[in-house]
Amino acid sequence: MFHNDVLRRIRYALAINDTAAISIFKLMDYEMDIDYLHSIMKKEDEEGYLPCRDKILAMFLDGLIIKNRGKQEGQAPKELGPKERLSNNEILRKIRIAMSYKDEDMIAVLYMADFRLSKGELSALFRKPDHRNYKAAGDQVVRNLLQGMVIKYRQNTKPRTSNQNAFASKSKGGGTAKSGSSETQKAGPKTLNLKNSGAKKQIVKKKSNTYRVDNKPTDSLRSKG
Numbered sequence: 001m002f003h004n005d006v007l008r009r010i011r012y013a014l015a016i017n018d019t020a021a022i023s024i025f026k027l028m029d030y031e032m033d034i035d036y037l038h039s040i041m042k043k044e045d046e047e048g049y050l051p052c053r054d055k056i057l058a059m060f061l062d063g064l065i066i067k068n069r070g071k072q073e074g075q076a077p078k079e080l081g082p083k084e085r086l087s088n089n090e091i092l093r094k095i096r097i098a099m100s101y102k103d104e105d106m107i108a109v110l111y112m113a114d115f116r117l118s119k120g121e122l123s124a125l126f127r128k129p130d131h132r133n134y135k136a137a138g139d140q141v142v143r144n145l146l147q148g149m150v151i152k153y154r155q156n157t158k159p160r161t162s163n164q165n166a167f168a169s170k171s172k173g174g175g176t177a178k179s180g181s182s183e184t185q186k187a188g189p190k191t192l193n194l195k196n197s198g199a200k201k202q203i204v205k206k207k208s209n210t211y212r213v214d215n216k217p218t219d220s221l222r223s224k225g
Contacts, residue, residue, distance in 0.1 A: 001139035003052035004040055006091060006146065007060060011041075013149035024063035028077070054086040055079065061094035068098050088137035089125055092145065096126075099149075109148035115140070 011021060018037060025032040039050040062077035080086060096106060103119050110117050125141070127134035 001088070001142050002044075003054065003057040003086070004042070004044075004049075006142065007052050007057055008041055009146040009150065010064075010095070013146060013153050015153070021060070024060060024067055027063040027066040027071075028059040030059050030063075054084065055082075057091070058086050058094070061091065061098060064098040065094065069100065088139065088142050089129075091142055092125060092137055095145065106145070109152055110141075110144055111148070112151040113144040113148040115144035115148070117141070 010016070016024070018034060021037060022032045022034065036050065039048050040052040040056065042049040058077075058080050065077070095101075099105075101109070103122055106122060107117055107119065121135070124133050124135040125137045
């Protein structure tokens with residue numbers, strides 16, 4: 001999954017406009033140029049597109065952590081080196097910290113995007129790479145977490161299926177739908193594939209200088225020129 005897509009979707013989910021985005025970068029002592037910001041918000045086929053580097057996305061997520069949770073004295077985030085890469089697992093970890101998500105929160109947000117993940121599978125994504133139970137996160141996990149965040153925080157976006165209500169019932173002790181039940185047949189939730197599925201990325205469309213996700217516009221991400 002391209003870092004441009006991650007940055008664009010998390011900005012949309014949390015209604016982070018250009019001014020707010022620049023202030024988040026400032027928390028990492030980085031002066032973001034507005035023209036460069038607009039370039040990394042573009043799609044690949046748009047004129048002026050520039051790829052979002054690993055270091056840029058890492059700084060944005062670390063800045064979001066500081067914004068939401070405050071700066072930890074003596075625990076400054078480590079900047080990525082020129083040849084270091086930001087893995088999907090690290091992206092998930094930084095989002096989790098920034099949003100103060102517990103295991104149940106992440107599973108619930110993924111469920112809103114019609115994506116099912118067990119606690120054991122989730123735990124494997126946050127192990128250290130040298131741990132025997134570590135699993136690499138595929139693009140689909142990041143993509144569906146961001147989609148779930150859009151559903152959770154954007155009031156004009158509805159869940160893809162009735163899975164959100166099913167999860168709420170389960171959380172209250174309603175139990176899990178058995179295989180072959182009407183809930184399972186109707187929802188048909190996606191399951192975890194820890195390898196990169198290679199699925200096509202969802203496109204974030206731009207029309208009349210307004211960013212769109214799933215064809216729903218937002219004035220908060222309106223481009224300045």
